[in-house]
Structures are given as structure tokens and as C-alpha cells.
Amino acid sequence: MSETSKAIPLQAIRGMNDILPPDSARWVWLEDKLRALMARYGYDNVRTPIVEPTALFVRGLGAATDIVEKEMYSFEDTMNGDQLTLRPENTAGVVRAVAEHNLLYDGGKRLWYIGAMFRHERPQKGRYRQFHQFGAEALGYAGPDVDAELILMCRALWRELGLVEGRDVRLELNSLGQPDERCAHREALITHFEQHIDRLDDDARRRLHGNPLRILDSKNASMHPVLDSAPMLIDFLGADSLAHLQAVRDVLDAAGLEYRVNPRLVRGLDYYNLTTFEWTTDRLGAQGTVCGGGRYDTLIEQLGGKPAPAVGFALGIERLLLLLDEAAVTPPAAGPMVYAIVPGAAVLTRALLTVEALRSAGVSVLMHLGGHSMKTQFKRADASGARYALVFGEDEVARGEVALKFLRNEAEPQRTLALASVAEWARELLKA
Numbered sequence: 329m330s331e332t333s334k335a336i337p338l339q340a341i342r343g344m345n346d347i348l349p350p351d352s353a354r355w356v357w358l359e360d361k362l363r364a365l366m367a368r369y370g371y372d373n374v375r376t377p378i379v380e381p382t383a384l385f386v387r388g389l390g391a392a393t394d395i396v397e398k399e400m401y402s403f404e405d406t407m408n409g410d411q412l413t414l415r416p417e418n419t420a421g422v423v424r425a426v427a428e429h430n431l432l433y434d435g436g437k438r439l440w441y442i443g444a445m446f447r448h449e450r451p452q453k454g455r456y457r458q459f460h461q462f463g464a465e466a467l468g469y470a471g472p473d474v475d476a477e478l479i480l481m482c483r484a485l486w487r488e489l490g491l492v493e494g495r496d497v498r499l500e501l502n503s504l505g506q507p508d509e510r511c512a513h514r515e516a517l518i519t520h521f522e523q524h525i526d527r528l529d530d531d532a533r534r535r536l537h538g539n540p541l542r543i544l545d546s547k548n549a550s551m552h553p554v555l556d557s558a559p560m561l562i563d564f565l566g567a568d569s570l571a572h573l574q575a576v577r578d579v580l581d582a583a584g585l586e587y588r589v590n591p592r593l594v595r596g597l598d599y600y601n602l603t604t605f606e607w608t609t610d611r612l613g614a615q616g617t618v619c620g621g622g623r624y625d626t627l628i629e630q631l632g633g634k635p636a637p638a639v640g641f642a643l644g645i646e647r648l649l650l651l652l653d654e655a656a657v658t659p660p661a662a663g664p665m666v667y668a669i670v671p672g673a674a675v676l677t678r679a680l681l682t683v684e685a686l687r688s689a690g691v692s693v694l695m696h697l698g699g700h701s702m703k704t705q706f707k708r709a710d711a712s713g714a715r716y717a718l719v720f721g722e723d724e725v726a727r728g729e730v731a732l733k734f735l736r737n738e739a740e741p742q743r744t745l746a747l748a749s750v751a752e753w754a755r756e757l758l759k760a
């Protein structure tokens with residue numbers, strides 16, 4: 329290695345972040361909550377590869393979507409020339425796995441995942457190139473009941489995390505109908521935009537015939553009058569689609585969940601039909617969509633599986649954690665229960681074995697490592713957030729004892745405990 333190459337510090341790729349302590353503790357806290365939530369709803373975990381064939385996303389998400397057009401990390405496998413892509417989302421991967429392993433042979437499956445996704449977007453607060461999604465997918469179920477269940481599941485999560493609906497998060501709901509209904513709407517949309525072609529920007533003109541629906545998504549304020557007067561898909565929905573939407577609404581109404589039907593809600597992926605929804609917040613500026621999802625009844629067949637309906641959503645973990653910050657929700661401090669203070673090498677073995685016994689009884693113990701004075705060790709014990717310090721003084725240990733000091737409550741007297749009965753006082757500590 330040359331001197332210069334040694335001197336250049338290596339850095340993480342722009343838009344891809346290290347998640348370090350103490351912040352990583354918030355991730356673990358949130359992931360634990362998500363796992364517990366999924367257990368309560370009877371969803372099973374699924375883990376699919378981060379790298380998939382590029383064709384999966386081109387076929388699954390739609391060639392004219394922003395993600396496929398300009399945000400995918402695609403590359404050629406130099407070993408065999410395969411075209412590969414780092415997954416920009418995980419619905420397509422889950423559907424591929426479900427089709428490949430014929431997972432729906434005995435009925436529906438409810439699955440969830442947490443993992444890294446990759447999109448080559450311009451990084452900013454709440455928008456990264458590597459980000460993490462938690463997602464839930466219910467495959468093989470056609471009814472509005474499961475759409476409603478997924479939305480209620482989101483609400484249960486917000487409540488459990490201490491977020492307030494209406495203040496921190498809001499639900500927007502829409503129906504994208506069925507392909508033939510969208511086709512009729514699309515024709516009407518093209519006719520409308522053609523009539524106002526002089527008022528469309530370049531981006532919109534380019535999309536006019538390929539993906540006119542996405543023009544509705546434009547942030548260009550000068551086009552808003554044309555967008556506002558555009559025909560709305562909801563007016564093209566047939567009786568079945570309207571009944572599906574109404575059935576979802578009935579459950580949400582009965583559950584007292586407030587939402588806004590937003591006929592302009594178009595998701596950034598082509599696989600959706602019928603129910604679509606987003607949970608948004610105005611606490612995160614431009615990156616206000618925390619969670620999004622909907623039905624994708626044709627995707628499984630499109631990707632080569634036996635036809636089966638499906639619905640799901642995904643939420644951005646980074647955005648949710650930012651939102652929790654903004655809403656001043658702080659996870660409980662996660663220090664160890666006990667900090668083990670080890671004044672000298674003579675007691676080290678005894679101390680190590682004692683804390684092992686404590687840990688196997690369920691007590692969390694942070695062992696002081698690397699020597700240091702008693703003063704330093706007590707300082708570290710305080711900083712660790714531990715409730716107790718367990719002091720392995722040489723004299724005490726020689727007598728078969730150890731001292732327990734209360735770090736958070738000065739008034740509590742120090743206690744002397746017998747090393748022989750660790751399991752007994754471990755139980756006491758856990759009860760306290």
C-alpha cells in the first residue's frame with residue numbers, strides 16, 4: 329500500500345448512513361415494537377435477497393416510474409453478465425419469492441419484513457440512498473377486510489409509539505380502481521392535457537402518452553389549474569370498485585379513524601389497484617410521507633405466479649424515527665440494570681462468573697473492563713445508566729460476599745450479598 333492511499337480516509341457513500349450508538353438503541357427499540365406488533369396480528373417474517381434481477385423491478389414496478397427510470401442501483405455482474413439491481417423496495421421481491429416457492433398453495437399468507445432499500449435520490453433530511461423499510465404484505469386475500477386491517481395495524485403502531493393521529497400523522501385514502509377503469513380515465517386525462525398542452529411543462533409533455541397519471545403528481549405550481557380541472561379516476565370507477573372502497577371506509581368509520589379521501593393520491597409505483605393509502609405528516613417538511621401502500625391484485629400473476637390478490641404497505645424507518653423526534657417521543661432509557669465494578673485482577677474470575685450467573689438469571693450486567701481506579705469505575709457506572717453497582721472488593725470477595733450500591737437512589741443503604749446465593753438476589757433485583 330502506498331503512503332498516499334493509506335492517508336485517504338474512507339467514508340460511507342453519500343446518502344448511506346452508519347447507524348451508531350446511542351442512536352442505534354432507538355432502532356432496536358422500534359424494531360422490537362414492530363416485531364411484537366406483527367406477532368399480535370399473526371404475520372410471519374420473510375427475508376429476501378437485497379440483490380434481485382433488474383427485470384423484476386422493471387416488470388414489477390413499471391418501466392415509466394421514477395424509481396425504474398432514474399433511481400435504481402443497477403449493475404452488471406462481471407462474473408456472468410447478469411443484470412442486477414439493489415432492491416429499491418421489497419414488494420416485488422416478496423411476490424417473486426411467494427411465486428417461486430408457491431407459498432400460496434394452501435391459502436393466504438401474511439408476511440412482514442424490515443430491511444435496507446436503495447434509491448438513487450438526492451439525499452436530504454428524511455430522504456436517503458440507503459434507507460430502511462418495515463413492510464407488511466397480505467397475499468391471497470381479496471376482500472376489503474384485510475385492507476382495513478392493515479390500516480388499523482398502522483394506527484395501532486402510531487398509538488403504541490405515542491404518536492397522535494390528526495396531529496402527528498394523517499391518513500389519506502384513494503381507490504385506483506381496476507385496469508379497465510384506469511384505461512378509460514387515462515384516455516380522458518390525455519384528452520384533457522392535450523387540450524391544455526401549452527400550459528404543461530417539459531416533464532409533463534414527456535409523460536403525456538407514457539404515464540399521464542404521474543403528471544397529477546407534479547409540484548409545478550403553474551400547472552396546478554390544469555391539474556385541478558383534470559378528470560378524476562374516482563368518477564370512472566364501476567360499482568364493484570366503489571363498493572370495495574366503501575367497505576374499507578365503513579370499517580375505518582366504525583373504528584373512529586379519521587381520514588381524507590384524496591382522489592389525487594397517486595402512488596409512485598405502477599402495480600396498485602383499488603385501495604391505496606398514505607400516512608403523512610407535516611412535521612417533516614418535504615418528506616412527509618411516512619408510510620404508503622395499497623392493493624396489487626395483478627402483480628403476482630404479472631411476475632409469473634398463479635393469479636392471487638394482495639395488499640400491503642411499507643413505512644420508512646428513518647422517517648418514522650425523525651417523526652418521533654419531532655413529536656418528542658423518547659424511548660425509555662436502555663441502560664443495564666447492574667454495573668460490575670472490579671477493583672483488582674485478583675477478583676476478576678470470581679466477578680466474571682458471578683455476572684455470568686446474574687445474566688443467565690435474566691439480569692442485564694455491564695462488566696467494567698480494562699482496570700482503572702475505583703473513582704473512574706464509579707463514574708462509568710453512573711454514566712451507563714445502571715440502577716445498581718455491584719462492587720467486587722477484594723476483602724468482601726474473600727469473605728464470599730459482594731456489595732450492592734444503589735446508583736439512582738442515594739438514600740438506599742448499601743447491601744452485602746452472598747456470592748453463593750446469586751440466583752436468589754437476582755430474582756429480587758428483577759422484581760424491584
Ligand code: HAM
Binds near residue numbers: 447460
Ligand atoms: P413507497 O411509497 O415507495 O412504497 O415507500 C414506502 C415508504 O418508504 C415511504 O413512505 C417512505 O417513508 C420510505 N421511503 C421511500 N423512499 C425513501 C428514501 N429515499 N429515503 C427514506 N425513506 C424512503 C413502497 O416501497 C411499496 N413497496 C409499499 C408497499 C408495500 N405497497 C404495497 N406493499
